[in-house]
Amino acid sequence: MPSSALTAAHPLKDVAASDSSLRRFLHGLPGVDAVGLEARAASLGTRSIKTTAKAYAIDLAISMVDLTTLEGADTPGKVRALGAKAVKPDPTDRTTPATAAVCVYPDMVAVAKEAVAGSGVKVASVATAFPAGRAALDVKLADVRDAVAAGADEIDMVIDRGAFLAGRYLKVYDEITAVKEACGTSARLKVIFETGELSTYDNIRRASWLGMLAGADFIKTSTGKVAVNATPANTLLMLEAVRDFRAQTGIQIGVKPAGGIRTSKDAVKFLVLVNETAGEDWLDNHWFRFGASSLLNDLLMQRQKLATGRYSGPDYVTVD
Amino acid sequence: MSEKNDKTERAERLSVFKTYKLYVGGKFPRSESGRVYEVTDSKGKWLANAPLSSRKDARDAVVAARKAFGGWSGATAYNRGQVLYRVAEMLEGRRDQFTREVADAEGLSKSKAAAVVDATIDRWVWYAGWTDKIAQVVGGGNPVAGPFFNLSSPEPTGVVAVLAPQESSFLGLVSVLAPVIATGNTAIVVASENSPLPALSLAEVLATSDVPGGVVNVLSGRTAEIATPLASHQDVNAIDLAGADEVLAKELEIAAADNLKRVLRPQPVDYAETPGIDRLTAFLETKTVWHPTGSLGASGSAY
Structure with missing residues (x-):
């Protein structure tokens, strides 16, 4: 695994020296051809994935799911049920792989940790005043430390979109580095850009580079709490960013589309994007995740269909 | 002179053929x-091209029917009756079109086909009337030996796959479809293989009456090809085998046993007769509730 920090000698190390140099760098990134990007994403979505390739893709997608519950009404019981499902997604078929992680609010981390103990399933926690991110830095850091102390393996932070859209990139950068520091060595950091609020593809590209420069281990599209979430186009853009970043720095960064991915068909389309853009190195749940809740049920129904030859139904998966 | 011109102009008009399509989820x-x-x-004369559905169309139809089930089964019986009556009203307006289609499909004379269409519209009205009466006939309070109110009420089974009769392409179709949806089920109809056009046109009527999208889904094609995935589908609760021949019916019944689907076997039916409520009750389940009568019961004067 490549080291996750830029060495002092690397030319990109200096771009965050000041607000103006960071702005110069981010605005110097090539503009995004929106039509071309969407056409590329759409054309990659037409690949036909069948039989054994489909079975492989479904198992891979299941192993990449961050099974998520982020509701005000979450109870310890619901989180425990979710944990059990993450460990054994389909109790009727023990060959089904476990999901990558469960994703919960910080106060539920301890419960989730207990529910998945000993299974290899990780516990991710949203933090930093998720989903709006409108709180003082101290409060955000306390939120992160809480989650890490409770045993979270991964922290999903939201960037300050207000500061980003106002052009105060260094503030966003400093916040990410501070959160990264609060994560310590035990937790990986996912940085959520809320692409639906960034207005343009250019902004998504800038945010991706900003996040990667600041030390994110993962870049994540969205919170799932706004109207526009992960789309093939914005995920493709972020995949291009991590590919280029590794080419320049040797550091590999993960990508997590989240929200709005509900069917196996969608999930397989995203896997095609990953393979064709970033490459095979990313086809692993250490580098690519799906933030989703209802997706898993559809993947399981498709898996049952492949195994038995008859269409399954929602009566044969959990209601959650 | 001018009359002659009119005629030649009319003859030169290009024919506008109708593209028959499936009806799935209201689309x-x-x-x-x-x-x-x-x-x-x-007589073997070409009428139109109809879509030849695949198993994926069947799967999509099940998803649509499942989605529509909550709303349709939750609607009041009175409301369902009104909606079904509205379908009859819409059919009445398209009487000529259906007369033509039925005459073509079944080789009937125009007057005989018109009589079939009339009988079909009357069948809708008949079943529309049953929606809020069936519960009183097959449900009700049961006398039990204990301090309980004991109530049985019929509940819809869920998603029902209906193989429409092969010969009676319109009256037969409505006679098997209407009872399924009257009681609150949602349906996937596999139209008659050789004469699917009345069924596909009926879909247009359903779309323009108040039947919510997904309550009825109409597929045309090879009955055996579409029915097989429907019979084994885990999210289909019942299947009406009216349009299956003996060999196919046996196969489908075996496939349907996998998730304990309710199966209505094919039987000789004269669709011109008044149907009775057998087809209504075939896709109903009975829910019985035992309700303690409380202090009344304790004091020994239950009821």
């Missing part, structure tokens, strides 16, 4: 497979 898609097949009248 009119072509078959996912892109296939069509030729539909001919009883």
